[in-house]
Amino acid sequence: xxxxxxxxxxxxxxxxxxxxxxxxxxxxxxxxxxxxxxxxxxxxxxxxxxxxxxxxxxxxxxxxxxxxxxxx
Ligand SMILES: [Zn+2]
Numbered sequence: 001x002x003x004x005x006x007x008x009x010x011x012x013x014x015x016x017x018x019x020x021x022x023x024x025x026x027x028x029x030x031x032x033x034x035x036x037x038x039x040x041x042x043x044x045x046x047x048x049x050x051x052x053x054x055x056x057x058x059x060x061x062x063x064x065x066x067x068x069x070x071x072x
Contacts (some may be wrong), residue, residue, distance in 0.1 A: 011051075012034065020064065040053045041053070042054055042056045042064040044056070044064060044065050044066035044069055045059070045063050045064060045065055046066070046069035047055070047064055047068075047069060048054040049066050051064075051066055055067070
């Protein structure tokens with residue numbers, strides 16, 4: 001009976017270590033994707049509001065406008 005308890009404890013530790021390792025490997029990926037999101041922020045040349053590049057309208061290369069000011 002005691003052996004079974006130790007076996008269960010060992011299995012629990014292995015499972016916990018696996019979860020922790022998975023959490024660690026996910027961490028840098030999350031940081032990388034959030035850093036990428038920050039670098040994809042652009043500011044409107046008219047009002048200066050910051051928006052995601054995919055939502056912004058590129059009027060001239062490197063210059064962006066928010067949808068409200070795209071034709072000003
Ligand atoms: Zn604007």
